[in-house]
Amino acid sequence: MTGKELRLVFMGTPDFAVASLKELVEGGYNVVGVITAPDKPAGRGKKLHDSAVKKYAVENNLNVLQPDKLKNPDFLAELNALKADLQVVVAFRMLPEVVWKMPRLGTFNLHGSLLPQYRGAAPLNWAVINGETKTGVTTFLLDHKIDTGKILFKKEIAIWENDTVGTIHDSLMDIGAKLVLQTVDALADGNYEAIPQSELIDETEIKHAPKIFKEDCKIDWSEDVETVRNLIRGLSPYPAAWSSLVHTETAKEIPTKIFFAMQVEDNKDTVPGTIESDGKNFVKVACANGWLQITDLQIAGKKRMKVQDFLRGFQQIGEYRFV
Incomplete structure (x- = not known):
């Protein structure tokens, strides 16, 4: 089976995720459902605003689900009815086991760092803050702990002296989208090696990327x-x-x-x-x-x-x- 024959469910919310969804859609992949965050009030009038992923999905007539709670029985029933072979996660929230285990090929995530380094919510920020000279994107299979699953593929880029997290974000958004396609194709035909993160680095040497506060x-x-x-x-x-x-x-x-x-x-x-x-x-x-x-x-x-x-x-x- 090829990657384009798989039934895919895509999960994501911000602009960073749109590039990957767009690459799948325009590449002819079968995206049977898109899961994104509920509409949120924003601006002075507190009007409800769609996520970037929802906007793209609606414009391209994709099936959109916006659950408040990922363990909601009605949502789980809707998700199961999509009969996905594989779920693709890019910049979404932590998934419960009942969700990430649902497809026969499982669920993989695109993360904005060279895992196992910089697990967490703000990997791009912390890599630049800490003065790193390289970063990248990694695809990995989801498991019980956040950002710890077996690694599938990586793509590395340099962080130059005058780069900001904004320039790094834009570069990795496009590079990550292509890595998503590579990963889907590899999982479809079984041509991959899933590497436990524990084989790559001692846990005591890992730098983390927690959420950033004011x-x-x-x-x-x-x-x-x-x-x-x-x-x-x-x-x-x-x-x-x-x-x-x-x-x-x-x-x-x-x-x-x-x-x-x-x-x-x-x-x-x-x-x-x-x-x-x-x-x-x-x-x-x-x-x-x-x-x-x-x-x-x-x-x-x-x-x-x-x-x-x-x-x-x-x-x-x-x-x-x-x-």
């Missing part, structure tokens, strides 16, 4: 330049690293997101968070062992902008420091 995004300027810069790159454009511009006399605080910064040569040794600017073209901030020059930022209540545009409307920058 406190994880706060910049500590007393860290070294490379650490601060990697944090900024690893959170750009979302959820974005942040700091507060604090007026040196009034202590007024302005929350500020920082999207990109470059290391610059400056031998002055000063208090971390100190700002230097010509008021027109640059804003430099002192770290523990050097200086970063900010290129893109966003202050509370404003849109993201280049630092030159920011300075035109914020000429009092010399009265502030970052905390």
Whole structure:
């Protein structure tokens, strides 16, 4: 049997997953059902919004299911009625055993890291934050623990000096979609080797990728330049690293997101968070062992902008420091 003859159920929610679903659909694969998150209220009017995967699925007349609970008997009955040979998961939630064991060929997941490294909810972010020079995507068979199943295929890419999590996301979205097709075809004809993760690395050497919270995004300027810069790159454009511009006399605080910064040569040794600017073209901030020059930022209540545009409307920058 070929991959295109299999009855596939696809599970995913964000844009990252759409690329894989699109590759399957446009490649002529038989997607008999799409499982995605329920519509969620968003924006000022709190109107219900479809997930990116639902939008694509509806536009292409695919059968869509949006369960609130994956163990709901009605949903399980609907899923079982699809008679899937294989389930494909890309950027979805953790599945109960009754779901991932349902198809005869099981369920595989596309994960945004080179497993077993960076298991968890935010693998792309943490790889950049930790200063890694490579990352990738992995397909693996689901089992009882999250991101621990037997590995099927991997594809590696370099993380370059000026990459952000945004550029890495976009590269891996397309690479991952092609890896999904490769995996479906291999599972269909039995041409694969499933490798236990325990054979690849000692558990004590594994780096994890937990969900990122607001406190994880706060910049500590007393860290070294490379650490601060990697944090900024690893959170750009979302959820974005942040700091507060604090007026040196009034202590007024302005929350500020920082999207990109470059290391610059400056031998002055000063208090971390100190700002230097010509008021027109640059804003430099002192770290523990050097200086970063900010290129893109966003202050509370404003849109993201280049630092030159920011300075035109914020000429009092010399009265502030970052905390």
